[in-house]
Amino acid sequence: MTTNHAAIEVRDLVKRYAKANVNAVDGVTFSVRPGEIFGLLGPNGAGKTTTIGVLITSVLPTSGAAAIMGLDVASDPIGIKQRIAVVPQQSNLDRSLRVREILTFHAAYHGVPHREREQRADALLDELGLGDRKNDKVARYSGGMSQRLMIARALMHAPDVLFLDEPTNNLDPQSRLFLWDRIRALNAQGLTILLTTHDMREADQLCGRIAIMDKGRILVNDTSTELKKLIPGGNAVEVRVGLPAPETGGHVLEGLRGLEGVSKVDELDAGAPAANDEAGVVTYRLYAQNAPALVGPATQAVLVAGGQVRDLHVKQPSLEDVFIYLTGRHLR
């Protein structure tokens, strides 16, 4: 296609279910470029699945608009369904069919010609490591295999946009890594992917851009790197210091504050002291634009002030920290 519209365009989307007294989705706006992996990150009940529901035509919006590849979700559901594919949270595989038939019938529903769907089914089963189990009944498949089969099924009609709802929820670590690889490989072929997750590592690993959702709204929407810059502790050095005398603390704090590039120094023992912190040991957190550069100078400053360095590390911020910073709550 020679168009320049977004792969997914959502404008002021609101969804209120019948008999509910709050909006499940409450004024959501975002757009996804063709070829992007976009993540909706948030706790259960944040409105991620409802947002996807509108995009895949299984939820009618209360107000606002959504479009995929320039086609309006409300007025052209048939056109939409031709261009999208969905991998749901729970298996919805057709248990009356054998594995390979699940793929070929799916392609038949979408009008893929006979020869093409036969070839594509074999190719996809091989790619997803299911080639030697293609005549099984689905009932014999493990959770990870079912998930892979649902991905193979989704690809049978060559969609433009793939929706993955909590794709690796409940999977063992090995299956999860395998799926992450497949998702990246598909994206490398140009497939646009929208995934929801409440796993910040997954979002961090896969997504070009991430929208953090809570209570039906998008709080922020940016790349993982940019999101982490939102929090003051996003780039910090933490140093645990042994203080031989009480007054040494003041000297250490003074020394650390005087370092070049440090914007702020917090004394952390007040909040949650580490379990193994003895008396006379204090943790300081130094915020700076370039925290790694502070490792040497901070050690020096502590020693000069008469303190003993027990531990020092550059703090790696996570999307979980961003979520906590924005909402004051944990993701799960």
Place this chain on the structure above:
Amino acid sequence: MTPSIEHSVRHTNRLWLATNAFGATLRRDLAVTRRELPQFLIQALIQPMFFLLIFCKIMPSIGLTAGNFASLMLPGIIGLTELMAAIQGITLPLVLDLGFAREIDDRLLAPQPVWLVAAEKMLFAAMRGVAAGAVIFPAAWLVLGSRYAVRGDRIGILIGMIVLAAFAGSGIGLVIGTVVKPEQISLMFSIILTPLLFLGCTYYPWGALHTVRWFQVLTLFNPLTYAAEGLRYAMVPPVNGRELPTLPVQWVLLALVATTALCFGFGARTFRSRVVS
């Protein structure tokens, strides 16, 4: 990965897409049924065969029913079997799918309108009903022997009745399947299917009920009554030159067509409200 996910042609005609999806969905259902054909036939035949054996062979032999009872009973059994087969072909799968299995999702996500998925379910269930009704003829011929009596001069009407009865049954099945929740299945069998079975003029001709007027009126609210009476009109041979009095055939047609249309209209709406929120 290999470039296997590129598509060659993409149809843009929505009508073509929807028609194709409808056809492929029907092919899927037929393929699954073909695989379980023995079970389907056993399910369809066991009950009517026992009915015919007891009511049309054993009971006349011991003098408990009249000689032509078999010819009155056979149309009722066929109507009942069709309705039950059609309902079974759609209701239980729908209740489970809409309740939790969600296996129907891949057809809902196919490029077709949601109501067309309901229409395909109904057409397929009607086909099961027709098949279940049709196989009774040779089976009845075997069981009844010399008591088998079906007139041959209304064959066109007979075919029409068999088809209409099946559609009325699948329509009822669609409504039940979209309204009933999984936890209510056993309740449904008692409070919906039992009255349907016994108040449907299966085991007695409608005309003979004139002595129990209130009951005769009550049976008119049951679609099975029209199916059984329509089949009697098309099947029961005249006795000594006298035709069996049945419900007027035009009323039968009207009732069966209306049942089908109303059930589809209502069922497709509830189906949509169950899958699109």
